[in-house]
Amino acid sequence: MRTKISMITTLCMAATIDAFPGMGNTLQALSSIVKRQEIPKTELLADLKILPDSELTPVGKAIKAILQINRTAGPPQDFDTVYTVPGPLGSPECKAETCCMWKYVADEMATVFKGPSGRCTDLARGVVRLGFHDAGTWSKTAGGGGADGSFILAQEIMRPDNRGLENITNVMEDWYNKWHKHGAGMADLIQMGATIAAVSCPLGPRIRSFVGRNDSSIPSPEGRLPETNQDAEALIALFEDKTIVQGELISLLGAHTVSQQRFEDPSRAGDPQDSTPGVWDVKFYPETTSDHTPQRVFKFKSDVTMAEHPRSQELWTLFSDPERGPGAWAQVTYIRLSILGVEHINNLVECTGVLPLRVSNFTSTDETELESFLESKSAPMSEEAVKLLEGEVL
Numbered sequence: 001m002r003t004k005i006s007m008i009t010t011l012c013m014a015a016t017i018d019a020f021p022g023m024g025n026t027l028q029a030l031s032s033i034v035k036r037q038e039i040p041k042t043e044l045l046a047d048l049k050i051l052p053d054s055e056l057t058p059v060g061k062a063i064k065a066i067l068q069i070n071r072t073a074g075p076p077q078d079f080d081t082v083y084t085v086p087g088p089l090g091s092p093e094c095k096a097e098t099c100c101m102w103k104y105v106a107d108e109m110a111t112v113f114k115g116p117s118g119r120c121t122d123l124a125r126g127v128v129r130l131g132f133h134d135a136g137t138w139s140k141t142a143g144g145g146g147a148d149g150s151f152i153l154a155q156e157i158m159r160p161d162n163r164g165l166e167n168i169t170n171v172m173e174d175w176y177n178k179w180h181k182h183g184a185g186m187a188d189l190i191q192m193g194a195t196i197a198a199v200s201c202p203l204g205p206r207i208r209s210f211v212g213r214n215d216s217s218i219p220s221p222e223g224r225l226p227e228t229n230q231d232a233e234a235l236i237a238l239f240e241d242k243t244i245v246q247g248e249l250i251s252l253l254g255a256h257t258v259s260q261q262r263f264e265d266p267s268r269a270g271d272p273q274d275s276t277p278g279v280w281d282v283k284f285y286p287e288t289t290s291d292h293t294p295q296r297v298f299k300f301k302s303d304v305t306m307a308e309h310p311r312s313q314e315l316w317t318l319f320s321d322p323e324r325g326p327g328a329w330a331q332v333t334y335i336r337l338s339i340l341g342v343e344h345i346n347n348l349v350e351c352t353g354v355l356p357l358r359v360s361n362f363t364s365t366d367e368t369e370l371e372s373f374l375e376s377k378s379a380p381m382s383e384e385a386v387k388l389l390e391g392e393v394l
């Protein structure tokens, strides 16, 4: 009880000084989980572990601060920076700036990540998951894998873990064929795609985004991605081996706020994981633990077991709070995830300015239709489910 009282006091103090409303709450709750686990809460990665501060580039310093959850020196989101291209694609002015080509890539991706309803599309959800499945094969203890583009370059789509990613794999191959000659690598296309997609979803985060990863066509080791039938302790251990602690895993799971499963239960293909698919709100959190969700909301066993784990509850409750949750759900971990296995983090280049701006208010125009779909009897890939996948108005 004493711990709880002192934590609430600290939470309130953190909230008053934070640059992003509520984010201090998350950081505090994250650190409390980490403290109990006695795991370094801010583990550095790759070259950032060995380079002295005097040898860090501005990007190296920023990423180090992000990984160390130093929110003053390293805020994980940037809502304002806008990159303006100095010239047309292929011009000498454009070639002289790394981010210039990425602005053209981002503009093209953004057109297919948002549907006519304003919700984000199947491709957007697909690339967020793809970003995880490319980078998440990395292991701290066993090495190998990581954000290296091998998912596509080594055709990892053939693995059962990756079912559901066929569509985005085909599109990503096309993008690579188009953009590689302008200098884009596969690993960067995937991770930039993930952050461009996240912010294309209404209410989505504008996560700081970096390029300069090396590509690899060596297949990543198998068996390193989570399964829905694993229990919470197994999932926590799996992610800790990627330097992602329990609180950070809870934050990442929130990506299921936009998703619609197809292969977990094919008889319910198209059913969403919360009542607002394609919208990056926090409803996933309370609905995963509620007994009163609309009948088509399909909960993954892994999300439920994580929510019910005793050490998850403080953070899960915070994220579920309609007032504090949206601001508190910081996106620090996406940056950690997106650079797993990258050896030369200090040499990356920041191109956050190329991302679309965040949509911070969203009201759907088809709320009544959505509600009746959510209460309807499950029919695999019903017309409404397909429209939702494509971000269309119901």
Ligand code: HEM
Residues within 6 Å of the ligand: 122, 125, 126, 128, 129, 132, 163, 164, 226, 227, 228, 235, 252, 253, 255, 256, 258, 259, 260, 261, 262, 263, 264, 265, 300, 302, 303
């Ligand atoms: C315990 C960890 C996790 C498990 C067991 C898990 C499992 C799944 C499953 C079974 C699906 C449905 C695939 C389908 O049927 O089409 C899915 C979808 C999705 N997952 Fe996860 N996931 C986990 C963590 C994550 C993380 C860390 C992220 C992102 C950082 C993520 C992002 C997504 C997204 C965006 C979708 C929707 C994909 C789409 O609509 O095509 N997941 N996940």
